Amino acid sequence: MTGARHDAAPEAQPVAPALLTPVLVKQREDQVGPKGRTHYILSSDGLFLHRSHPFFTSCTPVREWPAELAGCTTSLQPRFPPLTRKQYERIVGFFSKVADQHGTEAAVLLVWDKQEQRVLLHVPRQTALLGGLGVRYELPVDLPPHQLVYGDVHCHVDAPAYASNVDVHDEEHSTGLHLVVGRIRSEPPELHVEVVVDGVRFLIDPAEVVAGYSHRREDVPDEWMACMRFEHARERPAVAVTYAPVSQPPALLPPPAPAPRTPNGGPRWHG
Numbered sequence: 001m002t003g004a005r006h007d008a009a010p011e012a013q014p015v016a017p018a019l020l021t022p023v024l025v026k027q028r029e030d031q032v033g034p035k036g037r038t039h040y041i042l043s044s045d046g047l048f049l050h051r052s053h054p055f056f057t058s059c060t061p062v063r064e065w066p067a068e069l070a071g072c073t074t075s076l077q078p079r080f081p082p083l084t085r086k087q088y089e090r091i092v093g094f095f096s097k098v099a100d101q102h103g104t105e106a107a108v109l110l111v112w113d114k115q116e117q118r119v120l121l122h123v124p125r126q127t128a129l130l131g132g133l134g135v136r137y138e139l140p141v142d143l144p145p146h147q148l149v150y151g152d153v154h155c156h157v158d159a160p161a162y163a164s165n166v167d168v169h170d171e172e173h174s175t176g177l178h179l180v181v182g183r184i185r186s187e188p189p190e191l192h193v194e195v196v197v198d199g200v201r202f203l204i205d206p207a208e209v210v211a212g213y214s215h216r217r218e219d220v221p222d223e224w225m226a227c228m229r230f231e232h233a234r235e236r237p238a239v240a241v242t243y244a245p246v247s248q249p250p251a252l253l254p255p256p257a258p259a260p261r262t263p264n265g266g267p268r269w270h271g
């Protein structure tokens, strides 16, 4: 029997033909769009407009995307597991004790245990600045695979709770939940919560991620206090990234492929 096969799968069609001006999704260097027809090219360098004019052929970056496309806005619907009231009160108790004894910041990591379906608190070994604001720590690389670091909490001591310039810089590639406790000597202290996803920051209501608060707890584990190291501000290295972990901890989000950078890992600074 001769003739065309009708049972073959249709060839992948990278052009969106429904648009008046088609879009070529360029996945190979030698890929070309419909001959003689003006079309867009979606590439790793952005969206371009390709024109075939009798006097020239051009390819130029577009300033306005196709009007036929529907709109899309930056948004976030958080579904983070909330800290229990007891957990948050213990964190505040820890920050309060460190502030009273040393006048420094401190930090706690939030870990989601996928097997037990609950939040765990992890206090990393950390170095806080004496006489200044700042705390440095390494993300744990020895957590079991079912435990995922999904956020952090740090304290601004007597300063207000907000995302400082150091925080914003440090957290740019740190997808997850970031809580800042401020004015630690007030009861309750201030709490500021932001989420970072793919470099975009979202301010969210603390009630979304903390189940409640009554008072700071005095029963701070000794092992938490033992994680604290201190250095004077003048001893702070000019370059923060001086000791990267040998492997990466589990990432909250896989980066888009190919990964331009890792969303987690490396020392963290908070200011």
Ligand SMILES: [Zn+2]
Pocket: 154, 155, 156, 162, 163, 164, 167, 180, 270, 271
């Ligand atoms: Zn901070």
